[in-house]
Ligand code: GLY
């Protein structure tokens with residue numbers, strides 16, 4: 436449920452009976468034509484079928500989550516939990532406090548969405564509730580319109596508690612715990628108060644506490660998202676296309692970023708403008724890192740200058756309205772050309788990325804992508820004489836014998852990408868890191884090299900250079916397709932892009 440907000444005493448809303456009658460009257464009738472089913476609806480339905488088959492006879496509870504207070508009586512923009520978005524097809528802003536329940540039936544499950552439907556114009560909420568009221572935040576869907584849009588059953592939120600408690604003694608309950616603490620507490624209360632306690636105790640005796648049940652549900656939902664369906668791949672393509680345009684705008688704005696000062700914030704703002712215009716916003720806080728800031732992997736403070744002669748690393752992605760996000764990095768020479776050391780480091784990262792991209796194909800493991808990329812990184816660092824004396828490439832690559840090269844690329848090369856920028860995070864090692872790549876998986880390939888300004892183990896000319904190149908790829912039947920290939924990657928193409936003010940050649 437939504438977090439509590441302060442109720443300020445100094446605010447007053449009119450309460451007279453005359454005002455209530457007046458504010459409730461004189462409105463045009465509502466359009467009750469049901470909306471067409473959402474394009475995502477049949478895909479979400481198939482995902483629910485997959486879930487249903489994995490947990491027969493159990494009641495599965497997947498909350499959207501509630502509004503979170505940002506400050507006093509203002510909330511953050513609402514974003515539903517990704518599992519909820521995946522199983523309903525609902526995206527940006529929808530629907531605070533809603534809860535999807537898969538109710539066990541003889542043949543499988545019935546999906547029921549509990550939510551707060553549109554309130555009547557004769558309610559106080561209509562005009563007086565600044566958090567959810569129509570005057571303040573806009574109209575919500577009715578039960579009928581939501582049912583038509585998502586092609587599932589809908590019920591008012593106030594019925595949720597009783598529905599969860601129904602026959603609870605004989606039905607095992609599982610909840611996505613991290614989506615909504617109050618719904619998780621409600622499920623725990625039902626478990627305690629019902630005969631399901633016995634089932635839980637029996638399960639506990641068998642080493643399976645209720646939290647483990649919930650974790651198994653969350654794991655299944657996370658693992659299910661490893662392979663994207665056709666609709667998801669289309670969303671990913673749209674997210675990447677919007678991201679590419681936002682990158683163009685940033686490149687066009689580099690001179691202005693230099694001129695204005697605090698240029699990293701300018702870069703962040705330009706990207707954010709396009710992300711918000713083309714999609715729901717940024718999929719994660721943009722990393723706009725100029726000069727030595729690029730050696731801080733998640734530099735999101737973005738308080739620095741953008742200076743001529745330096746590199747600016749932009750790691751950013753547009754999240755589209757369905758909440759799928761891109762995650763792309765380009766490292767740009769602010770003045771339009773790399774100097775010799777910048778180019779050498781850039782070319783090493785690019786060569787590593789190419790090796791990683793070539794390892795993305797069915798049959799290979801996810802971890803093979805990193806292995807291919809990091810071998811290039813280790814080889815170049817060895818050639819440059821940066822590894823400790825007597826350490827060769829095979830030694831440093833040996834997991835037990837050093838991994839010295841990781842000082843300059845401490846992060847992994849890839850992660851799954853989708854509704855979450857680091858998608859499928861609860862999938863087990865056997866399905867993720869050690870899992871085989873399969874068509875429809877979407878992952879990043881993003882090696883880098885980072886030489887901090889205070890790193891005394893590298894020659895001075897390396898210091899303060901950070902480079903990462905990140906693309907988003909979909910695994911195909913015989914390799915991969917680079918969704919972000921429209922953005923320049925080769926150093927000469929990146930230079931031409933910067934010199935042309937963001938026009939791609
Ligand atoms: N933007 C964070 C990452 O690349 O994983």
Ligand code: MN
Nearest residue numbers: 750762763905
């Ligand atoms: Mn990134």
Ligand code: MN
Nearest residue numbers: 762879881905
């Ligand atoms: Mn990434």
